[in-house]
Amino acid sequence: xxxxxxxxxxxxxxxxxxxxxxxxxxxxxxxxxxxxxxxxxxxxxxxxxxxxxxxxxxxxxxxxxxxxxxxxxxxxxxxxxxxxxxxxxxxxxxxxxxxxxxxxxxxxxxxxxxxxxxxxxxxxxxxxxxxxx
Ligand code: FES
Numbered sequence: 376x377x378x379x380x381x382x383x384x385x386x387x388x389x390x391x392x393x394x395x396x397x398x399x400x401x402x403x404x405x406x407x408x409x410x411x412x413x414x415x416x417x418x419x420x421x422x423x424x425x426x427x428x429x430x431x432x433x434x435x436x437x438x439x440x441x442x443x444x445x446x447x448x449x450x451x452x453x454x455x456x457x458x459x460x461x462x463x464x465x466x467x468x469x470x471x472x473x474x475x476x477x478x479x480x481x482x483x484x485x486x487x488x489x490x491x492x493x494x495x496x497x498x499x500x501x502x503x504x505x506x507x508x
Contacts, residue, residue, distance in 0.1 A: 392494065392497045393489075394408060400422060404423060406442070409501045410497060411498075411502040418430065418432055418480065420444050434457040435471075437459060445458075447465050480492050
């Protein structure tokens, strides 16, 4: 039996996180998935051309909101363009023509539901505010 350190659900080890039914999530090109760690850890769930992609929601350049970016198909390469300075990020790899790298996450469909492999829970609604002073 595999050793258990209790880490599967404590946010330290990536595991499959249920996001919701694919029939619902495929209705919009992008959804923001909230992380309990705060906005810097939020993730975009893109749905483009029948496929789901997950990527850190804050642009690795200066934190722009990639969920609000334009999505384009450039010769079969799907990219999102950051709304702040128009940097491109490949939805599949997270690579940008600028040399920056955006974190991407595996997505799977199982029993008509979407799962994202991530270190923390992900929710379509914000987590209760953490103490901020
Ligand atoms: S913040 Fe995204 S390109 Fe500058």
